[in-house]
Amino acid sequence: MPYELSFVGLLASLAYISITGIHPGGVIVPSYLVVFLSRPSRLAATLAIALLTLLCYRLASRHLILFGSRRFAFMVLVAAVWTFLGYRIFPALVPASIEFQAIGWVIPGLISNTCERQGIWLTLASLATVTVAAFFLGRALGTII
Amino acid sequence: MLVLLLTSVFLLSLLAEKAWHRRRLRALPLRIGVTGTRGKSTVTRLLASVLREDGRRVLAKTTGSEARLILPDGSEVEIRRRGIPTILEQKGLVRRAVRAGADCLVAEMMSIRPENLFVEAHHLLQPNVVAVTNVRADHTEAMGNRPDQVGAALAPAFHPRAAVFVPQSSVRYFGSATGSIEPVPAGISSPLTATHPQLQRQEFQGDLDLVYQVARRLGVSGEVIARGIGKARHDLGRLALWILERGSRRLYLVNAFSANDPESTWEALDKARALLPDSTALAGILNLRSDRPGRTLQWLSELRSGGLGRFAQLYVTGGHAVAARRSVRGLRRIGRASPEEITETVASGLPDRGILFGFGNMAGAGRLIVEYWKRVGEPYAL
Numbered sequence: 001m002p003y004e005l006s007f008v009g010l011l012a013s014l015a016y017i018s019i020t021g022i023h024p025g026g027v028i029v030p031s032y033l034v035v036f037l038s039r040p041s042r043l044a045a046t047l048a049i050a051l052l053t054l055l056c057y058r059l060a061s062r063h064l065i066l067f068g069s070r071r072f073a074f075m076v077l078v079a080a081v082w083t084f085l086g087y088r089i090f091p092a093l094v095p096a097s098i099e100f101q102a103i104g105w106v107i108p109g110l111i112s113n114t115c116e117r118q119g120i121w122l123t124l125a126s127l128a129t130v131t132v133a134a135f136f137l138g139r140a141l142g143t144i145i
Numbered sequence: 146m147l148v149l150l151l152t153s154v155f156l157l158s159l160l161a162e163k164a165w166h167r168r169r170l171r172a173l174p175l176r177i178g179v180t181g182t183r184g185k186s187t188v189t190r191l192l193a194s195v196l197r198e199d200g201r202r203v204l205a206k207t208t209g210s211e212a213r214l215i216l217p218d219g220s221e222v223e224i225r226r227r228g229i230p231t232i233l234e235q236k237g238l239v240r241r242a243v244r245a246g247a248d249c250l251v252a253e254m255m256s257i258r259p260e261n262l263f264v265e266a267h268h269l270l271q272p273n274v275v276a277v278t279n280v281r282a283d284h285t286e287a288m289g290n291r292p293d294q295v296g297a298a299l300a301p302a303f304h305p306r307a308a309v310f311v312p313q314s315s316v317r318y319f320g321s322a323t324g325s326i327e328p329v330p331a332g333i334s335s336p337l338t339a340t341h342p343q344l345q346r347q348e349f350q351g352d353l354d355l356v357y358q359v360a361r362r363l364g365v366s367g368e369v370i371a372r373g374i375g376k377a378r379h380d381l382g383r384l385a386l387w388i389l390e391r392g393s394r395r396l397y398l399v400n401a402f403s404a405n406d407p408e409s410t411w412e413a414l415d416k417a418r419a420l421l422p423d424s425t426a427l428a429g430i431l432n433l434r435s436d437r438p439g440r441t442l443q444w445l446s447e448l449r450s451g452g453l454g455r456f457a458q459l460y461v462t463g464g465h466a467v468a469a470r471r472s473v474r475g476l477r478r479i480g481r482a483s484p485e486e487i488t489e490t491v492a493s494g495l496p497d498r499g500i501l502f503g504f505g506n507m508a509g510a511g512r513l514i515v516e517y518w519k520r521v522g523e524p525y526a527l
Binding site: 060067080084117 | 148149151152155156159160162163166231232233236260261264268269
């Protein structure tokens with residue numbers, strides 16, 4: 001039930017935010033990640049791009065006027081550039097990297113934006129918790145229904 | 146490929162923006178940022194007036210109860226906003242100051258969130274002087290409840306090359322903040338108030354001390370400071386008093402709507418009481434804002450822990466009025482009513498020389514009430 005898992009992820013994410021007040025990388029992010037739990041290389045690529053984007057932001061924000069919606073646009077665009085490189089350039093240079101591709105175009109940017117606002121470890125730990133919880137919840141629901 | 150193109154255009158526009166802004170900042174040799182919890186607009190206006198009196202071409206901007214540009218000739222222009230206020234206004238402010246040929250910019254810093262305050266200070270204004278008015282609990286959702294948390298939230302305003310002026314009593318809340326903090330001792334403006342006692346009557350002591358210390362560091366003489374403070378114009382949010390004659394009764398109307406937080410409000414009440422030594426009973430109008438839930442909770446807690454006892458009667462109006470009345474026994478609610486009806490309702494229970502004290506928030510009913518009081522009342526004392 002891959003697409004149904006996305007909705008379980010969304011509700012799990014909402015519940016987590018309501019209870020803890022902590023955002024697991026954005027409301028929608030666990031919904032995408034839970035579908036790819038069986039492909040760890042793509043999860044790793046997504047997180048790597050998110051962290052790389054965060055590093056780019058930290059360097060750029062010393063010199064550019066970045067805050068609020070500008071910061072969000074920066075994160076999403078720069079993450080999209082890394083994702084593009086992951087799809088088009090890296091596989092040509094290193095064929096083994098073909099499996100190492102991000103999930104979606106926007107997801108890494110959402111994660112990096114939340115990491116900047118909320119802190120890296122808190123965000124990543126919450127993201128892992130909600131994604132794994134959504135996975136098992138989805139399986140349990142699949143068994144019942 | 147489109148994503149590469151879009152990202153390149155976006156980054157190049159940011160780089161160009163930064164380069165242009167840096168060039169404009171270089172054209173403004175003196176940039177003063179005013180931050181703190183309460184009194185930012187007042188201190189901005191006082192400093193601008195003092196520096197203008199000193200012969201400088203000053204452009205100033207306030208963002209509190211009334212967002213205003215104060216031009217080098219002292220005239221004012223209302224800042225019209227199309228949407229939510231944004232710190233990018235400060236970029237336009239710098240551009241406008243350069244166009245106006247100003248050599249000095251005095252800007253009330255507008256950020257509440259520390260990350261925005263950092264951008265405002267380190268990128269947009271880059272002040273060489275930062276004046277901190279005070280450290281009090283307000284905007285608690287973004288800045289925290291404790292003074293040290295508020296201090297940590299204000300510290301990003303300290304540009305590393307700025308001289309930072311902080312009331313001596315608040316320096317301890319800034320921990321290891323960057324910038325060279327210069328404590329402002331309480332009462333440092335006493336040479337000024339000794340020769341011009343009316344200033345002490347007109348202004349809060351903390352504001353006078355801060356303006357005096359900053360101006361003295363900028364080489365302004367005491368006499369010029371006194372003249373500048375005396376000539377400063379204030380906005381609607383300033384503590385103001387009026388007399389209202391009602392038959393045989395004389396009532397005092399006090400505008401403290403912009404004091405917002407309990408500590409600043411009680412300070413305003415004490416000052417009003419000192420200016421009205423013959424006053425009797427106190428009736429309050431607490432105006433709450435539905436978009437300031439943190440402040441509402443702060444007030445409910447304050448009233449429950451003894452604040453209500455200061456008033457013979459306390460009425461509540463505005464966004465959270467129903468919830469507030471349920472939460473605090475003894476509060477009376479005023480529903481949708483004109484400022485005249487609100488004033489009459491509260492005034493009806495007051496004896497001769499009673500005080501009608503408006504506080505909480507200026508936005509909404511507060512502004513309407515103050516505008517009505519300005520029309521019907523006779524200005525008093527200030």
